[in-house]
Amino acid sequence: MSNSLTAAAIASFDAQVKHAYQGASMLRGTVRLKTGVVGSTHRFPKMGKGTATQRVPQTDVTPMNIVHSNRTATLSDWNAPEYTDIFNQAEVNYSERGELAEVIASAIGRREDQIILDALDAASTTLTVDQDVGGTDTGMNTAKIRRSKKLLMQRGVKFSRGNQTLVIAAQGLEDLLGDDDANTFDKNAVKALVDGEITFWLGFEIKVMEDRDEGGLPTATGLRTSYAYDKASTGLAIGLDFRTEVNYIPQKTSWLANGLFKAGAVDIDSNGIVEITSVEV
Numbered sequence: 001m002s003n004s005l006t007a008a009a010i011a012s013f014d015a016q017v018k019h020a021y022q023g024a025s026m027l028r029g030t031v032r033l034k035t036g037v038v039g040s041t042h043r044f045p046k047m048g049k050g051t052a053t054q055r056v057p058q059t060d061v062t063p064m065n066i067v068h069s070n071r072t073a074t075l076s077d078w079n080a081p082e083y084t085d086i087f088n089q090a091e092v093n094y095s096e097r098g099e100l101a102e103v104i105a106s107a108i109g110r111r112e113d114q115i116i117l118d119a120l121d122a123a124s125t126t127l128t129v130d131q132d133v134g135g136t137d138t139g140m141n142t143a144k145i146r147r148s149k150k151l152l153m154q155r156g157v158k159f160s161r162g163n164q165t166l167v168i169a170a171q172g173l174e175d176l177l178g179d180d181d182a183n184t185f186d187k188n189a190v191k192a193l194v195d196g197e198i199t200f201w202l203g204f205e206i207k208v209m210e211d212r213d214e215g216g217l218p219t220a221t222g223l224r225t226s227y228a229y230d231k232a233s234t235g236l237a238i239g240l241d242f243r244t245e246v247n248y249i250p251q252k253t254s255w256l257a258n259g260l261f262k263a264g265a266v267d268i269d270s271n272g273i274v275e276i277t278s279v280e281v
Helices: 007-024 094-121 142-154 170-177 182-187
Strands: 032-034 041-047 068-074 076-084 127-129 164-169 204-209 223-230 234-249 254-267 273-279
Touching: 007 094, 007 234, 032 041, 041 234, 041 254, 068 234, 076 094, 094 223, 094 234, 094 254, 094 273, 127 142, 142 164, 142 204, 142 223, 142 273, 164 170, 170 204, 170 223, 170 273
Parallel strands: 032 234, 127 273, 164 204
Antiparallel strands: 041 068, 068 254, 076 254, 164 223, 223 273, 234 254
């Protein structure tokens, strides 16, 4: 086996992986993002609220004494490696290379999503919507989404399209499509019963996440936790954005294709995060 591989072939593979990665990662655009982080931690600044005071003529002003604080994300290193000999014919085996690119990109994309989900789950003062909202021991329903919106707005979240996200499981989508309000969906632009999907509802962009080996949305004793959150509530810090390496390993007489990634996430303001508990069967 030749241990030479043209730079053009490596660059082509890297481009394939990057393209696939953009489609595999689901949650990056739903949180605050900081790239190019140097070191193992990154601090996201957080500014508290201020209260105006009435002016009294000829007296000193009263400072609002706004609290400034930070939330620290700890970055960790991740790899998605695989030995392969498909690079023997790198210029012609595009289908095999494409499949490997998809596998590596998807693995890193799912890990990035899990880093964000873990930060949402770890939020210290997260608001909650329990499984009885909309009925007793209920699955995902529109009443839970309405309650989530109310809780976020009570905490000062300003809704604008694309800045609020609801992440649910496939069971949650099935529940919503069977909800009585599904008829309401179809009277609007959603057309849920026609397309079999719900992309926006009550100001939330809805993302459906499959079951994942990395963990995915938490489950326990027949209950699923979903998340409704504001973009400013959570931060993702990236030290090494996703890239690939392809190296020949003589001991294996194979090429090692590897995806590399360094990132960490943290809740910046848990007032902007709602945990929704629903029953799953």
